[in-house]
Amino acid sequence: MENKGSSGKNIEQVQESCYHEWMNLQSERIPELKQALAHRRTHENADADADDDKLRELTQKIIGDFKNYAGKRADLSHRCSSNYYAPSWNTPLENALIWMGGCRPSSFFRLVYALCGSQTEIRVTQFLRNVDGYDSSGTGGASLSDLTAEQLAKINVLHVKIIDEEEKMTKKVSSLQEDAADIPIATVAYAEEHVGEPNRAVDQALDKQEEAMANLLAEADKLRVDTLAKIVEILTPIQGADFLLAGKKLHLSMHEWGTVRDRRRRECIIEDGVNPAGEEEK
Template sequence: MEEKGKNIPQAQESCYQGWMSLQSRRVPELKQALAQRRSHEGTADAAADDKKLRELTQNIIEDFKNYARKRADLSHRGSSNYYAPSWNTPLENMLIWLGGCRPSSFFRLVYALCGSQTEIRVTQFLRNIDGYDTSGCGGASLSDLTAEQLAKINVLHVKIIDEEEKMTKKVSSLQEDAADIPISTVAYAEEHVGEPNAAVDQALDKQEDAMSTLLAEADNLRVHTLSKIIETLTPLQAADFLVAAKKLHLSMHQWGAARDRRRRECIIDNVDDAGGKEEK
């Protein structure tokens, strides 16, 4: 259902902005809960902290599910807006897959964090040998993944990649339909293709409906993947992972915006330089 007083694109962008704002609020909540849990490591309060972390991570999964439901509702009136969102930066749109991130990217983040935190642990250990004090240095959690956890994550990773490939084939087929009858024949025969054409509108509406269904499937796969990864991790590991995932999403948007500003400034400078040379 569209938001009152807004057209479809405005409602879709408002939904996205609300999601980004919620993610920004969730990061400090997670950090605070993680800090409290790590300060109680080895004490009787650790179990209560784990319960709070588990509740917080489940709330975040529900946030994601609600966002996916809202997107599904709004996409029925304009799914094409989600495949190259105007509210995204060009950098984000360059990396987009079916209206969002690839579910398999969650696994790459787990592996990257696991490796980087292990490196930090080794560095801290070596410094401790040399007499450095490492107390309060952190409490890296994803470096503590067990062999059983890694095995489960790897099996899930393979399954999700297979699901991604199936969806990619579906969207490829739908994109090819754009050159099918009656769209191609009308484009060839008509002198003024901007005029209303019932057959073309019907074909495009059918294609957008199919793309809307595929978007919902992709969002469901993203939610499912995140939920399964969280189930495999301990409360501390899950919260650590979610902090990294949310910061990556927020940072990518900010980096994209910063790159756009620099490029605009560069273009303006080049125009000014060219104008100055002509005046001389």
Template sequence: MENKGSSTKNIEQAQERCYQEWMTLQSQRISELKQALAQRRSQDDPNAVKTLRELTGKIIGDFRDYARKRANLSNRCGSNYYAPSWNTPLENALIWMGGCRPSSFFRLVYALCGSQTEIRLSQFLRNIDGYDHSGGGGASLSDITAEQLAKINVLHVKIIDEEEKMTKKISSLQEDAADIPIATVAYSEEHVGEPNSMVDQALDKQEEAMANLLAEADHLRVDTITKIVEILTPTQAADFLLAGKKLHLSMHEWGTVRDHHRRECAIAAGEEDK
């Protein structure tokens, strides 16, 4: 019969496999988005806008599927997602409820609006061939309209409010860890960490609550992305999704590089001490 430690390890491995599959899919979608955007901007393909709509819809579906898989796996061990072993320390330092803050999606939109406007202004001033002087009808996030921006700002305020409500929930849950019966059992036990059925039941309840909060946070993340995409044009939405995926993968790679550099420094320092 499989012991509890082995079972927990298997669950963690399944959660990590789910994450690795997700990261592989992100890389695939980046290539597809780049290709679809290139076709749209070259205007060689009359069906390019339709292709972008279908691709963005597929990507939203990816997010929903991933959230569902995480919910299923977190029911068996929810705490793993709050500081995943498969993440780098840099990523875990920035994590909120097992992932990114939904409000960060709006920061990404605002950043892209500013950077793309600056690039296009520079192109215009230098009179680069191929620049679309007409504005492109929503060809990029630099073409975002006042109406679109107003809708995004309203949604941003609502999402921040939802985040604050969820943050209060996780704060309350963390405080419960010092409550009865956990605190009283820990104090009364002669040896630290002895098995106790009351503590196991309390911690199981904590795990369940953490899994429920993760599912709620994932739902908010998916819902936020969906609503932002609905406000944007197909090309703008593809730009936004592409930037988000590239940022996600880049943060993981940057964290990995920094960890590798720290290990090298630690090894070098150890050799110097010999």
């Protein structure tokens, strides 16, 4: 483990730069997905097979992007893994929702269910109101509202399996957190005359813990990538692209919403005699 100070700062800068590159790549993929989906839907009966092949190629490229990003994080986390568990480049809102350095893989399923429900509601509304442009003769798999019983069953089985994997990993990180109050860290802290004095035994123990946290981060990222890939395998090409588009928009939106809320919070001035709710104190 490298020492702190300027070296630690440089590591954090590289990690943050890696994150911003990933966010920029996600932004670039959104118009690609939109264009491919629009072309597929407007040429429903023309060359659907060719369009589906293009969608599959694009979704696999996006999953590859995620896998490459996870690999970069794994390399950088072995230099300093703590930064990824509460990233300074995240907003407080994002860090409040973070699990093992990222999102919960099980949240991918909640996104599928949410999209399935919302798209079904839109199509039913269109049908009941006879909105212009509604086409009840569209081919199956045109959206997540068209999930078949077989697809839903496969997604449910995978969902249960992933939740079980998450629980196992949560127990591992809980054990690591408990180790922070274990020997030799606790005994050295108690015995030291001055708090925070350099100690070789403590440094070695913390280095060992950082390494274990780095391994857990890599394990969690692998679970995230594998879960994403398996969900896309269950979906049709157009459903998979729809799902990935929604996921990217959600990720980018959460960051922007968190940024806005953080700025609003910093600008909020509480005057004397007024509580946060805006009511005068008696």
